[in-house]
Every structure is written in C-alpha cells, then in structure tokens.
Amino acid sequence: MALFGNNQSAEVAALHQQLAAAHATIAELRNWVGHLRGTETAVLEADLRRLKATVEQAKAEHSAQTAAREQLAAELESWRSQLVETRELALLQQVGIYEYAHPLEDALAYKDALTELRARIKTAAKTDAVTCQVDWAVNGSVKEGQKLGRDMAKLMLRAYNAEADNAVRVVKPHTVESVKTRLTTTRDTIGKLGALMRIVVSSDYHRLRLKEIELTADYLMKVEVEREAAREERARLREEAKVMKEVERERARLAKERAHYATVLARLEAKGDVEGLVRAKEQLAAVDDAIAGVEQRAANIRAGYVYVISNLGAFGPDVVKIGMTRRLEPMDRVRELGDASVPFRFDVHGLFFSEDAVALETALHQRLAADRVNMVNPRREFFYATPARVKELLTELGDDHILEYKDTADAVEWRASRRDTDSAHALSGASNTDAGDDGDLSSDGDLT
Known part of the structure; x- marks a missing residue:
C-alpha cells in the first residue's frame, strides 16, 4: 500500500510539472502575441492606411481623367459640328441628281429673281440686318456707348456680308449645302463675339442671304442645262444639215441618171430597138423608185438607221452605244463617233433601217434605262450591256429589225x-x- 501511494504521488507531481510547463508556454505565447500586436500590427495598419489613401487618390485621378475625356469629347464634337466640308472631290461624291430649291422656267427667270432678291437685301442691310443693345456708358457718356455699339454692329455686318458675298461668288450646284453651313457658322460666330453688346445678325436677313445662295446655284445649274441643250440642238442641226446635203447630192445624182436614161430611151425609140427599149424602161423605173425612196426619206423625219456599236479599248467589254442616224450612208456617222475623242474606232454590231427609227431607239433605251452609264444626262447613249443582250431585246421588239448582227467585237486596233x-x-x-x-x-x- 505504501508503495502504491508513493507511485501515485510521483505521477501527480509529474503532472503538476507538465501543467506548469504548459502554463509557461502559454504565457510565452501570450507575450509574443502582445509583442506582435504592439509592433508589426501598427506597421501593417499604417501600410494599409497608405494603400487605402493611394486607392482613393487613384479613384479621384480616374474620375478627373474621365471627366476631362468627356469634356474633350464634347469639345471635339462641338468643333466637328462647326467644321464645313469644302473639298471639291468629297462634295462631288456626295452629290446626286440636282434638285432645284426654287424651280423657275429658264435662266432669265432666275436672273430676274436674283435681281429682285438683291434689291431686298440691299434695303434690309440699311434697316434691320443687325441688332445691337448697349446700355452702358463709355467715358461716362451713354451716347458714346451706344455709338460704339452701332459701330461694332456695322463692323460685324460688314464681316458677315463679306462672307456672304464670297459664298455667292464661289458657290456651285454641288456645294450649296456646304456654303450655306459655312455662312450660318459665320453668323453664329458673330453672335458669340458680339455677345457682350448683344450684336446679332437678324434671322430675316440671314434667310435672304441663304436664299441668294440657293438661287445663284439654281441659276448656274439652269445655265449649264440650257448650254447643254443648245449644244445638243446645234449637234442635231448639224446632223440634219448633213442629212439634207446627202439627200440633195443623191437627188442630183438620180436626176442626172434619170435624164441619161430618158435620152437613151428616146434614141432607142427613134431606132426602133424594142429589146433595148425594154431594158432602158426597166432601168428608168429603177431610178424612179430610188428617187421616190429618197423623197420619202426626206419627208419622213422618223425614218433612219439604228446602230449598236462598242469600243472595247475605250470602254471595256460590256458597254455599248445605241443611237440613231438619218444619214443615207449611216457608216459616216459611226466613223465620226470614232474620231480623235476616243483612242480606237468603234465596232459595229448591228446597223438596221427602220421606218420609225426614233421609236425603235427609244424602246431600246427604255428597256436598258437601269443600265445607263450616265444616269444624270439621258442624252448620253451608253449602256452597261453586252451586244448579245441588245440582240435579245431587238428580237423581242420584232425579228424584222435584225438582218445581220455580230455579237463579238473585232477591236482590231486595240x-x-x-x-x-x-x-x-x-x-x-x-x-x-x-x-x-x-x-x-x-x-x-x-x-x-
């Protein structure tokens, strides 16, 4: 029993020692934790605060940069809205078929309208073209302040009129909108520069100057249209003159030939040559038929030859010209078209006579209207079409038109x-x- 009690006491003592050692370890650990909290934690917290400050600063800088970018974008858009396209090529690419702002009958009517409008502009320039409101004194005098305002208004109006006069001078049919925008920008700029004195070019006066630009462009376009029509009319008259010369030459030749056969016929009758008399009468009848045909061609202005030609070297493989001529020798017209204005002679695909060549030519043009090379000027008779397609259209219009047709161009020179x-x-x-x-x-x- 005594031995057993000694053993228990030893174990209890050993456990107490272990417990004391554990308490010592715990105390040491607590000391380290407190040490860490007192030193490194403060450093870490300081670093964390610096990081937070850096993040906040970055956020503020980002916000400022975003606001600056938005402001720059707004300013850029504002400048872009004030820019006016003046490049001729760009404006020409944008233009379509010209539409008249003020449709009038002829160029003379536009000129009269411009004269009347400029008289109204001149009257308005003396009265209500520009307004100015100055209610402060200069050198202690309200009158001097008002005089300064009126002088500044006159100066601004002169600047505006100089820009308007230049716009009228340089405007072209395809630059109307660009020129009008530029004049409107000038008016807005004058309003900004004269904001302190409340100087403004009146809306009515500005509207008159814009109308002057439109009328001037319409006038220039109408003049060009009339010039083109006059050129076409002169060309038509020259063609008619050539046709009449051919007809007169043919009449003279046939009349001379008929007189010759009439003389031969009289001699054969006198000689009693029956066989020769029959042949002479047949030849005289043929000459009379030819004379009748020439007279009919001269009387019928719609009769003539429709031609289909191409120029492979000048216009490519899928472009044809379809026209009409009243010449007695139609190839003369084709040869004229292949003069020095094109590098190679035209190839003829079809050349056929019609009693109503005008209607036949018009029908072909209508069926190929969507394939015109020049959509603006219908007098330019070139089409994006193959000769074979034109042949199909001619077949649809009637087989009697096609006597001889060639689908392929020789294009020998090219x-x-x-x-x-x-x-x-x-x-x-x-x-x-x-x-x-x-x-x-x-x-x-x-x-x-």
Missing part, C-alpha cells in the same frame, strides 16, 4: 496595240535581264 505593247514590254524585260546577266559576269570576274 488588239494590235496590246500585242505591240506586250512585245515592247517583253523586249524591255529582256534588255533588263541581259544587263543583269552582264553585271553578274563582271561580278564573277571581280571575284576571280
């Missing part, structure tokens, strides 16, 4: 020119190759 050009390029390339070979040989010689 093909010969290409061959000569290719040969020249080949010779040039060979010369360059020879020169390069000589250079290589000399280099080899230098190396050896």
Whole structure:
C-alpha cells in the first residue's frame, strides 16, 4: 500500500510539472502575441492606411481623367459640328441628281429673281440686318456707348456680308449645302463675339442671304442645262444639215441618171430597138423608185438607221452605244463617233433601217434605262450591256429589225496595240535581264 501511494504521488507531481510547463508556454505565447500586436500590427495598419489613401487618390485621378475625356469629347464634337466640308472631290461624291430649291422656267427667270432678291437685301442691310443693345456708358457718356455699339454692329455686318458675298461668288450646284453651313457658322460666330453688346445678325436677313445662295446655284445649274441643250440642238442641226446635203447630192445624182436614161430611151425609140427599149424602161423605173425612196426619206423625219456599236479599248467589254442616224450612208456617222475623242474606232454590231427609227431607239433605251452609264444626262447613249443582250431585246421588239448582227467585237486596233505593247514590254524585260546577266559576269570576274 505504501508503495502504491508513493507511485501515485510521483505521477501527480509529474503532472503538476507538465501543467506548469504548459502554463509557461502559454504565457510565452501570450507575450509574443502582445509583442506582435504592439509592433508589426501598427506597421501593417499604417501600410494599409497608405494603400487605402493611394486607392482613393487613384479613384479621384480616374474620375478627373474621365471627366476631362468627356469634356474633350464634347469639345471635339462641338468643333466637328462647326467644321464645313469644302473639298471639291468629297462634295462631288456626295452629290446626286440636282434638285432645284426654287424651280423657275429658264435662266432669265432666275436672273430676274436674283435681281429682285438683291434689291431686298440691299434695303434690309440699311434697316434691320443687325441688332445691337448697349446700355452702358463709355467715358461716362451713354451716347458714346451706344455709338460704339452701332459701330461694332456695322463692323460685324460688314464681316458677315463679306462672307456672304464670297459664298455667292464661289458657290456651285454641288456645294450649296456646304456654303450655306459655312455662312450660318459665320453668323453664329458673330453672335458669340458680339455677345457682350448683344450684336446679332437678324434671322430675316440671314434667310435672304441663304436664299441668294440657293438661287445663284439654281441659276448656274439652269445655265449649264440650257448650254447643254443648245449644244445638243446645234449637234442635231448639224446632223440634219448633213442629212439634207446627202439627200440633195443623191437627188442630183438620180436626176442626172434619170435624164441619161430618158435620152437613151428616146434614141432607142427613134431606132426602133424594142429589146433595148425594154431594158432602158426597166432601168428608168429603177431610178424612179430610188428617187421616190429618197423623197420619202426626206419627208419622213422618223425614218433612219439604228446602230449598236462598242469600243472595247475605250470602254471595256460590256458597254455599248445605241443611237440613231438619218444619214443615207449611216457608216459616216459611226466613223465620226470614232474620231480623235476616243483612242480606237468603234465596232459595229448591228446597223438596221427602220421606218420609225426614233421609236425603235427609244424602246431600246427604255428597256436598258437601269443600265445607263450616265444616269444624270439621258442624252448620253451608253449602256452597261453586252451586244448579245441588245440582240435579245431587238428580237423581242420584232425579228424584222435584225438582218445581220455580230455579237463579238473585232477591236482590231486595240488588239494590235496590246500585242505591240506586250512585245515592247517583253523586249524591255529582256534588255533588263541581259544587263543583269552582264553585271553578274563582271561580278564573277571581280571575284576571280
């Protein structure tokens, strides 16, 4: 029993020692934790505060940059709205078929309207073209302040009128909107510069100047249209004159031939040559038929030849010209079209006579209206179409029109020119190759 009690006491003592050691370890750990809280935690908290401040500063800078970008974008958009496109090429690319702002009958009517409008502008410039409201004194005098305002208003009006006069001087049919926008921008700028004195170009006066620009553009367009019509009329008259000359020459030739056969007929009757008399009467009847045909052609202004031609070297493979001529020799007209204005002669695909060539030509033009090369001027008779397609249209209009037709263009001059050009390029390339070979040989010689 005594031994058992001793053992228990030893175990209890050992446990007490372990417990004391554990308490010591706990105390040591608590000391370390307190040490850490007192030193490194403060450093970490300071770093954290600095990081938070940096983040807040970055956020503020980002907000400022965003606001600056938005302001710059707004200013850029404002400047863009004030910019006026003045490049001729860009304006020409934007223009479509011209629409008259003030449709009038002819150029003279536009000129009269411009004269009347400019009289109204001159009257308005003396009365209510510009307004100015000044209610402060200069050198202690209200009158001097008002006089200064009136002088500044006159100066602003002169600047505006100078811009308006220049706009009228330089405007073209395809630059109307650009010029009007530029004048409106000038008026707005004057309003900003004269804001302190409340100087404003009146809306009514500005409207008159804008109308002057529109009328001027309409006048210029109408003049060009009338010039084009006059050119077309002169060309038509020249063509008619050539037709009449041909008719007169043919009449004279046939009349001379008829007189000849009439003389022969009289001699044969006197000689009693019955067989020769029959032949002479047949020949005289043929001449009379020819004379009747010429007279009919001269009387019928709608009769003539419709032609389908192409120029492969000048316009490409899928462009044809469809026209009409009243010439007795229609190829004369085709040869004229292939003069020095195009690099190669035209190829004829079809050339056929019609009693109503005008209607036939019009019908072909209507069926190919969507394929016109020039959509603005219908007098330009070029179409994006193959000769084979035109042949199909002619077949639809009536087989009697087609006597002889050729689908493929010979384009002899163009093909010969290409061959000569290719040969020249080949010779040039060979010369360059020879020169390069000589250079290589000399280099080899230098190396050896």
